[in-house]
Amino acid sequence: MTVSRGDIVEAVKHCVVKAGTTFRGDQLQAYRNAIRIENNPNAKWALERILENAYIAEKNALPLCDDTGIPHVFVEIGDEVTLPNDWVTALSDGVIQGLRAMPGRPMAVKGNPIERIEQSKGLFRDPGKVLLAPVIVKPAAKNKLKITVLLLGGGPEIRAKTYRVFHRRSIDVVLDEAASWVTSEVKNLGCTPCVPAMAIGRTHLEASALMLEAMKEGSLNRQNDWEKKVTEMINSTGVGPLGLGGNTTALGTFIKVGPLRASGVRIVSVRPCCCFEPRKATVSLSG
């Protein structure tokens, strides 16, 4: 299969807009379920507003959240797919076009490295100046090309971390520590219910990339026993939506385990995704 530059730009643009403005079916279902079982009136009110917001966003093509996030692109390429020479810049152009179309929040910081850190030269007015994060590339089936865009908001980034866990040859030790981090942070997050994404790998980079992959692959309709266990631990805090109390602090959990090294240590990446996340959309092309 041969893919053109235009195909890639359009696919990425479509994904950026869709991810930023649309709830997926599993999210809609998770919120409807949560509203049905939530006993706390204010918690129920908050969940209803989040669902109402999703209906308005989709109907009027508006961003779900004003923090439209940092675009992360995940590309899966089959061996029989022929890409144009400029496919990497096509990804960037798709992001730029998508952010301008949505529109994304104009939050890119101007200036040299120090000026950017200190935010002393102000911001670009063009939402397209928000550059995509490093691209992750993985193999796919022979003639398949899958492009996924994830938009990562700032609130969860304050509460995320990547660190080492001495596992003592126990999955319980690893997940208890990761879940403990989330439970200690959720009331500060503010935009609960969250969806914790967790990954276990060999290095900090790999664990972070696997955490993003967990966000890409995860579905609130498909939860394994470990994911259910972590969700229950977080819901037992009683923090609830926005911190208002109630049963719904987490809607689900996404866990990904990568290749591991012979060691007493595992590198764990944890990110309590916010009430709209994972904001993601995928386009699949096949020959």
Place this chain on the structure above:
Amino acid sequence: MKKSGKEKGTIKVQTPIGENETERLEIGDRIEIHGIIYCGRDAILPKLVRLIENDTLGTIAINLKGAVIFHTAVSLAGIGPTTSNKVEIERSIPALAKAGVKIHVGKGSLSARTVFELENYNSLFAITPPVSALFSDRILYQRIVAFKEEGMEALYELEVKGLPAIIAIAQGESIF
């Protein structure tokens, strides 16, 4: 931790808010804010505090007596609460409350010290979900008041009708 589990109606709050009006509001109350509000976050709230401390607040067109400050950026992507426990935002709250701000709107828990300072200045903290699409038809107009160079983080004045929120900290009590 005191949680807000009771079922009550929505209370209309019109700005500017009278000095004693905050006393009728308690944690867990659902409110709808109407009138002029100000929007600012990390970049400009410390600048606003410096103007207060230097007694130069009169150099910008703002009236903090009875005001509502929403911790949000303002852009074509809409408005929505940012995390209020970020250092520059939370540290600005006592001085702004002392200057007359009656309701600070944002998200996330605040420290025990901030709870104390809010009570000290008869000021409240309210939280709202980050529902930017839902907020879009609650904004009647918007304009930049000051610090235009900060872009989406400039100090904005908005007129809103029915901006929804829930009181999270009031009279020394917190839902967190």
